[in-house]
Amino acid sequence: MDIVLSHKIASVAELAGHDDRAWHVAWNPSKPLLATCSADKSVRLYSYTVDPSPRFSLHTSIPTGHTKTVRGIAWSPSGSTLATASFDANIGIWKREGQDENDEEAAREWECVSILEGHETECKSVAWSCSGTLLASCSRDKTVWVWEAQPDADFECMGVLMEHTQDVKYVAWHPTEEILASASYDDTIKLYLDDPSEDWFCFSTLTGHSSTVWSLAWSPNGQYLASASDDCTIRIWKRITKHEWECVLVLEDHERTVYAITWGPGKPGTTQTGGESLGWLASTGGDGRINVWAFEEHPDSTQKSPPKHTLIARLENAHGVSDVNSIAWCPRTGYEDLIATVGDDGVAKIWKVVSA
Amino acid sequence: MTSEVFNANPTIVATAAPTARRRAAHSLWLSDDEDSDIYDSDDEPEPIDADEIFDLIRSISDPEHRSMTLEQLAVVSAPQITVAPSRILIEFTPTVPHCGMSTLIGLSIRVRLLRALPTRFKVDIRVKPGSHQSEHAVNKQLNDKERVAAALENPSLVEVLETCLQGAGRRGL
Numbered sequence: 001m002d003i004v005l006s007h008k009i010a011s012v013a014e015l016a017g018h019d020d021r022a023w024h025v026a027w028n029p030s031k032p033l034l035a036t037c038s039a040d041k042s043v044r045l046y047s048y049t050v051d052p053s054p055r056f057s058l059h060t061s062i063p064t065g066h067t068k069t070v071r072g073i074a075w076s077p078s079g080s081t082l083a084t085a086s087f088d089a090n091i092g093i094w095k096r097e098g099q100d101e102n103d104e105e106a107a108r109e110w111e112c113v114s115i116l117e118g119h120e121t122e123c124k125s126v127a128w129s130c131s132g133t134l135l136a137s138c139s140r141d142k143t144v145w146v147w148e149a150q151p152d153a154d155f156e157c158m159g160v161l162m163e164h165t166q167d168v169k170y171v172a173w174h175p176t177e178e179i180l181a182s183a184s185y186d187d188t189i190k191l192y193l194d195d196p197s198e199d200w201f202c203f204s205t206l207t208g209h210s211s212t213v214w215s216l217a218w219s220p221n222g223q224y225l226a227s228a229s230d231d232c233t234i235r236i237w238k239r240i241t242k243h244e245w246e247c248v249l250v251l252e253d254h255e256r257t258v259y260a261i262t263w264g265p266g267k268p269g270t271t272q273t274g275g276e277s278l279g280w281l282a283s284t285g286g287d288g289r290i291n292v293w294a295f296e297e298h299p300d301s302t303q304k305s306p307p308k309h310t311l312i313a314r315l316e317n318a319h320g321v322s323d324v325n326s327i328a329w330c331p332r333t334g335y336e337d338l339i340a341t342v343g344d345d346g347v348a349k350i351w352k353v354v355s356a
Numbered sequence: 357m358t359s360e361v362f363n364a365n366p367t368i369v370a371t372a373a374p375t376a377r378r379r380a381a382h383s384l385w386l387s388d389d390e391d392s393d394i395y396d397s398d399d400e401p402e403p404i405d406a407d408e409i410f411d412l413i414r415s416i417s418d419p420e421h422r423s424m425t426l427e428q429l430a431v432v433s434a435p436q437i438t439v440a441p442s443r444i445l446i447e448f449t450p451t452v453p454h455c456g457m458s459t460l461i462g463l464s465i466r467v468r469l470l471r472a473l474p475t476r477f478k479v480d481i482r483v484k485p486g487s488h489q490s491e492h493a494v495n496k497q498l499n500d501k502e503r504v505a506a507a508l509e510n511p512s513l514v515e516v517l518e519t520c521l522q523g524a525g526r527r528g529l
Contacts, residue, residue: 021505068506068509069506087505140506167503185500211496212496212500286478321442344475345475
């Protein structure tokens with residue numbers, strides 16, 4: 001298919017090293033570090049410099065000690081702590097020895113400071129709340145757990161949410177509020193809140209996908225939620241009142257399961273029609289394709305109107321013949337056009353979205 | 357594993373010889389041993405057809421009737437296989453609509469092809485429409501790669517799978 005797009009996706013780096021399928025990739029929000037995890041049970045950390053152009057090198061490889069696949073990883077907002085979700089049903093909490101800020105001695109190793117046990121079967125995803133005080137995890141055991149981080153790497157379970165009827169694939173926190181979203185093999189998305197006098201509870205179930213929901217991404221302004229599904233579509237859900245979310249848009253630009261989506265601020269000053277920029281959404285999946293959309297709020301938008309969306313870049317076969325399992329925008333100011341992906345080939349790749 | 361019998365008296369069909377065309381074209385296949393599957397060392401993709409896919413899976417043992425192959429029980433057949441350039445769709449027919457072994461049969465087919473085919477092929481496995489009472493659930497499970505990956509890290513399940521796959525290399529011979 002030949003379509004003329006305003007941007008293209010250029011290769012920046014290819015980071016091989018995992019011995020098996022790589023499942024997930026996560027940029028450290030405050031330090032120049034990128035983490036990847038794999039069925040080989042390891043986590044690889046890459047450090048990078050951006051001047052004059054992005055360069056990546058292996059920082060360390062953590063064997064983790066998980067007895068099965070490491071499926072998901074998440075950095076705390078401070079960037080000091082990494083959480084790992086494994087098929088061995090446990091969550092690992094990792095910090096650098098002698099956590100001393102500004103001391104970049106490479107000799108200090110990452111150590112496991114805590115193991116969170118509780119899930120009965122494979123743990124598939126972990127996510128930190130915006131404040132870094134809460135951690136959410138989910139599993140094939142159909143549950144979502146909310147943990148509170150306490151001093152000395154202690155974690156207390158604040159709630160076990162048993163709302164889904166199947167495997168829970170992914171959890172994601174709202175960027176500024178304590179709202180949690182979970183995506184499931186039961187084709188639904190659930191949204192949860194903490195009732196100060198009670199427990200965590202599900203306040204909304206979003207239905208519409210016709211198969212497994214694999215991944216979620218909140219828009220940077222928190223007014224939209226994007227979901228990626230085995231039905232090959234991406235749905236955009238809009239906050240129409242404080243606690244009401246409705247599907248306002250369905251994107252159908254993938255030919256196989258959409259495994260991952262990421263929503264970043266995008267490059268400033270790139271709106272197409274002068275509306276307020278809602279950032280860039282990138283998606284990928286079993287078809288090996290990366291799509292990038294620019295989203296804008298319509299100047300005359302109404303409560304339920306969809307955002308304006310423009311496909312700005314596309315790349316086929318991003319990881320050769322392999323499925324692409326995860327995608328993430330670089331959080332670093334000035335480098336919002338960098339994306340990382342990992343695939344079944346065990347490789348991590350870095351891309352830059354540039355004007356065509 | 358469950359000891360429940362799903363089909364105590366299955367119908368057995370006569371099996372065909374491996375395809376003559378392939379025998380002539382690829383001597384590689386005749387000197388087959390268990391480990392030398394069809395990985396290509398060069399990068400030139402070689403076309404593959406439904407008969408070749410069928411040969412890879414026909415001799416998988418049925419998990420309920422271990423002495424019989426999926427071909428003998430007519431669970432798999434060449435006409436139920438569709439090959440597009442890099443996509444393979446395999447339908448299989450459980451012997452009875454309540455067959456509790458269907459996901460295991462499908463998983464054994466998936467694992468056999470994972471091991472035997474180059475990675476460029478995207479494989480979809482489904483039960484034949486109308487052949488199973490939990491068709492949607494079985495199909496969904498078999499095509500969820502995360503569940504398949506987790507299943508393959510389960511030692512007791514892998515043990516059962518390996519038993520079913522022991523004779524898979526015979527390819528109908």
